[in-house]
Amino acid sequence: MMEKINLKLQKNKKLYFAGDFHLGNPNEISSIQREKHIVKWLDTIKKNAQEIFLMGDIFDFWFEYKKTVPKGYIRLLGKFIEIIEEKINIHYFVGNHDMWTLDYFQKLGIKVYHNPTEFNINHINFLIGHGDGLGKGDNRYKLLKNLFGNKILQTLFRIIHPDIGIGLGKYFSRKKIIKWIIALPI
Numbered sequence: 001m002m003e004k005i006n007l008k009l010q011k012n013k014k015l016y017f018a019g020d021f022h023l024g025n026p027n028e029i030s031s032i033q034r035e036k037h038i039v040k041w042l043d044t045i046k047k048n049a050q051e052i053f054l055m056g057d058i059f060d061f062w063f064e065y066k067k068t069v070p071k072g073y074i075r076l077l078g079k080f081i082e083i084i085e086e087k088i089n090i091h092y093f094v095g096n097h098d099m100w101t102l103d104y105f106q107k108l109g110i111k112v113y114h115n116p117t118e119f120n121i122n123h124i125n126f127l128i129g130h131g132d133g134l135g136k137g138d139n140r141y142k143l144l145k146n147l148f149g150n151k152i153l154q155t156l157f158r159i160i161h162p163d164i165g166i167g168l169g170k171y172f173s174r175k176k177i178i179k180w181i182i183a184l185p186i
Contacts, residue, residue, distance in 0.1 A: 004118045004125075007051060014048050015121070019055025019130070022097065023073055025174055031060075031072075039079045049088050056095020056130030061166070061173040063100040068162040070170075077108065084109040093117075095130040097173060099148060 009015065021038060023031050045052070062070060080090055090110045094101055105112050116129025132145070147153060157165055 004120055007119060007121045009122050010050055012048060013050035014045070015051045015053065016045050016049055017053045017055060019093075019095065020057045022057055022060040023076070024070070024170060025060035028072075035073060035076050039075045042079050042083060046083055046086060046088060049083075051089045051091060052083065053128060054090065054092045055128075056093045056132075057097040058092070058095075059098050061169040062098035063157070063166060063169050064102040064104050065158055065162050065165070066102070068166075069104050070166050080110060081108055091128075093128065093130045096132045096145060096148075099145075100154060 018038075018041075021034060023035055023038075025031065042052075058076075059070065059073065084090060091113065092101075092105055092110045093113045093116075099114070101112060101114075113129070116127050116131075116134070119126045119128055132141075160168070
């Protein structure tokens with residue numbers, strides 16, 4: 001049975017939803033520019049935000065090793081901490097590009113969800129999640145997603161040094177190799 005999270009929206013407060021920033025893609029310069037815009041947006045909403053829902057694929061590739069995370073994104077991560085310290089909740093729904101999170105975001109105070117989750121907000125039910133791979137069909141993608149979600153395969157990938165592993169992940173993410181693999185006949 002799916003857990004239901006109850007939220008009561010306070011007077012004059014709002015919920016915000018955003019996602020698919022794909023920071024890191026297509027290059028560092030445009031990614032930094034986009035990150036700066038996101039941080040400015042977060043500054044404008046924090047005065048009336050109660051809950052911020054990040055709907056996945058915030059990063060074009062995110063893979064956590066036990067003691068290493070991808071470089072960069074300091075502006076955004078710092079802004080997340082600032083927002084959390086102002087008692088605004090951040091809910092992070094991992095997507096297909098950032099599904100390899102361990103506990104880094106939780107240590108920052110972000111609530112992380114790996115599956116769609118039911119929320120009851122002011123007595124209205126919502127099913128909230130990234131949305132990829134849901135419903136019928138798209139079986140090749142679902143197979144690939146299951147492979148990427150396999151704990152044994154993730155452990156084997158973590159054996160690769162982060163300089164190589166993160167580099168490979170970013171390379172394949174940019175090259176859309178995943179879409180190519182999905183297009184292969186099974």
